[in-house]
Structures are given as structure tokens and as C-alpha cells.
Amino acid sequence: MTSIKFDNMNLDELRKYVLNHREDKKAFYTYIDRSKADGRMIAVDYLDDKWEKEIEKTFKKT
Numbered sequence: 880m881t882s883i884k885f886d887n888m889n890l891d892e893l894r895k896y897v898l899n900h901r902e903d904k905k906a907f908y909t910y911i912d913r914s915k916a917d918g919r920m921i922a923v924d925y926l927d928d929k930w931e932k933e934i935e936k937t938f939k940k941t
Contacts, residue, residue, distance in 0.1 A: 885909045890917055 885893055885906060890913055897903065897910045914920045921937050923930050 890914065890919070 883896070883903075883906065885896075888896065890910075893906065893910050893913065897906050900906060911920070921934065923934065927933070
């Protein structure tokens with residue numbers, strides 16, 4: 880079995896790998912962790928009345 884080195888992949892390459900190997904949970908969790916660290920993922924608290932404004936503010940940063 881070949882060992883995949885996720886650390887050698889950039890985030891877009893890792894995303895493509897995860898989409899093509901959906902059963903690989905280690906790859907999925909690595910992708911999620913790196914996406915969060917890179918600021919690509921945001922958490923939304925739908926109970927917060929200002930959640931839409933928070934999303935708009937986040938997108939304006941990029």
C-alpha cells in the first residue's frame with residue numbers, strides 16, 4: 880500500500896484528492912484542519928441575529 884503524503888500537497892491538491900477518495904477519512908480530516916487554519920472555513924451560529932453580517936465581514940477580508 881502506498882503512503883500518501885498530505886503535507887506535500889497544497890490545499891487545492893488535497894481537496895481534489897479528498898473528492899476522488901471520499902472513503903479516506905484521514906485525508907478528509909487533514910483537509911478540514913488545514914482549511915480551518917487557512918481561513919477557508921467559517922463557523923456560523925444561526926441563532927445569532929447578526930450571522931449574515933459576520934459572513935459579509937469575513938468575505939470582505941478575502
